[in-house]
Every structure is written in C-alpha cells, then in structure tokens.
Amino acid sequence: MDRSQIQNMLLQTFEDYQMTRSERAALNQIFSHITLTNHNLALVRKEAFEIFREHKPAHLPDEKSLSWLEDVMKILANTKSREPDLKSEALFSPRDDCSHRICRLIDSARKQIDICVFTITDDRVTRTIQDAHKRKVKVRIISDNDKSYDLGSDIEQLSRSGIPVRIDKTEYHMHHKFALFDSEFILTGSYNWTRSASKNNSENLIITNDPALLIRFASEFEKLWDEFEE
Incomplete structure (x- = not known):
C-alpha cells in the first residue's frame, strides 16, 4: 500500500470528521491483513496527523476531530505485533x-x-x-x-x-x-x-x-x- 492509497483511505473516514463503527471495522480488517513494519506504521501515523492539521475546519470543535485521530491511533496500536518502539x-x-x-x-x-x-x-x-x-x-x-x-x-x-x-x-x-x-x-x-x-x-x-x-x-x-x- 503506497502513500496515496493510505491518504485516500484515511481521508474517506475523515469526510464527516469522525469515524463510524463500520469505518473502524474496515480499517481494522485492512491493517490486520497488511504486513506493517514500524517504518510503515510511522508513515500511517504521520499521514493521519497531516490530515488532522490540514483538513480540520477552524470552526470544528477539537474534541470531535480529535476523536477521529485517537481512533486511528488505537487501530494502529491494536495491529498484532506491530506496535512502534517507544523512544x-x-x-x-x-x-x-x-x-x-x-x-x-x-x-x-x-x-x-x-x-x-x-x-x-x-x-x-x-x-x-x-x-x-x-x-x-x-x-x-x-x-x-x-x-x-x-x-x-x-x-x-x-x-x-x-x-x-x-x-x-x-x-x-x-x-x-x-x-x-x-x-x-x-x-x-x-x-x-x-x-x-x-x-x-x-x-x-x-x-x-x-x-x-x-x-x-x-x-x-x-x-x-x-x-x-x-
């Protein structure tokens, strides 16, 4: 999965500034079938942060868009045997x-x-x-x-x-x-x-x-x- 695919996938879940139950399930399924190295995980996290910064409307309450970002991080953290090394x-x-x-x-x-x-x-x-x-x-x-x-x-x-x-x-x-x-x-x-x-x-x-x-x-x-x- 290249960067453009990752970006499009995440953007689709950010369209209404929150992640639905079906979107969470879909992302969980996708990541469970992909071999994610620590480097790839870092790229996905970085892409999520960039979407959060660049696409969040100024009028949107922080807690609403922040819940989307937290959902992405939780999905990545739950990916089996692929948690990033804490430094x-x-x-x-x-x-x-x-x-x-x-x-x-x-x-x-x-x-x-x-x-x-x-x-x-x-x-x-x-x-x-x-x-x-x-x-x-x-x-x-x-x-x-x-x-x-x-x-x-x-x-x-x-x-x-x-x-x-x-x-x-x-x-x-x-x-x-x-x-x-x-x-x-x-x-x-x-x-x-x-x-x-x-x-x-x-x-x-x-x-x-x-x-x-x-x-x-x-x-x-x-x-x-x-x-x-x-």
Whole structure:
C-alpha cells in the first residue's frame, strides 16, 4: 500500500470528521491483513496527523476531530505485533545539552515543525529554525506577547524571515514550552529556549515518540493556533 492509497483511505473516514463503527471495522480488517513494519506504521501515523492539521475546519470543535485521530491511533496500536518502539530521552541544564538537542531535532525535520514556546532568545536555536524554513520545512511558531518584544527576543526576527508566528496577546501567559517534529517526536519540559536556561538554570527537556502524547500536544497546538489567529 503506497502513500496515496493510505491518504485516500484515511481521508474517506475523515469526510464527516469522525469515524463510524463500520469505518473502524474496515480499517481494522485492512491493517490486520497488511504486513506493517514500524517504518510503515510511522508513515500511517504521520499521514493521519497531516490530515488532522490540514483538513480540520477552524470552526470544528477539537474534541470531535480529535476523536477521529485517537481512533486511528488505537487501530494502529491494536495491529498484532506491530506496535512502534517507544523512544524517550531526558536532558538537563545548565549545560548545552538541551540547546544542542533542540537544534539537532530541528535539523533532522523534513516536513513540519510546530513550536509553542514562551520565548526564544538563543540565537543558535533561532538560526537553526531559519535554516529549516529556508530548506522548505513548514514551520509554525506560537509565543507570548510578554516576552516577544523584549530586548534579545528573536520572535520578531523569525516572523520577518517569513515564518508564520501567532502571539498570545491576552492578559494571561502562553507559558508552554513544547515542539512537534514531523508528527514523529514531541519535545517538552521546563526548559526555556534561552541562553540563560542553557548557561545558568536548572531545567529539563523530555523527547518522546509516544503516540498518545503526540495526539494531545498536536491538538493543543492546533487549538492555540486557531485561538490566536490574527
């Protein structure tokens, strides 16, 4: 089964933004008769995330389209002997381990990077994001207005580079620090994307490919992206 077949199959179940019992049964039957390697499973998951991002109407409640995505992930997880290997790691600052790992993840992305962070002031990370944008990786950034115009903040610079940026301009704070890479890995933790976090602060960073966490963070990103629309 090639990518176009997978895409068409998933799109058919997403037409009304939810999966019916018969569609679930059909997908279960199809996947039970296909030899799916971990690589192929990753491709199906990635295709489902792209459909979720690109075809979900802005007016549609997140929980409705999210239930479709969760159904797809459950079907894939139930495919006999084909569950993907769970990969997770933790890093800590001070030291450059966290910033270097963020840059390597950005460098390795091929299609999509969604960044949701309170602020970015680490020029090393900023340059790596700009390089990804130049090589045609689709980058989106959500940040907070409290820090976006501070001296040293790189959010405006990234926006001027042509990268889509949306800002929380409410009286409260968008205080998340997470990013998604090609719908394959989620990065999160207390670590701020700043030089001071790298040099001075005791912070943590977690990276995982856990499908359940990918779903939840992807949904949160899309919710905030729609909420902070200009």
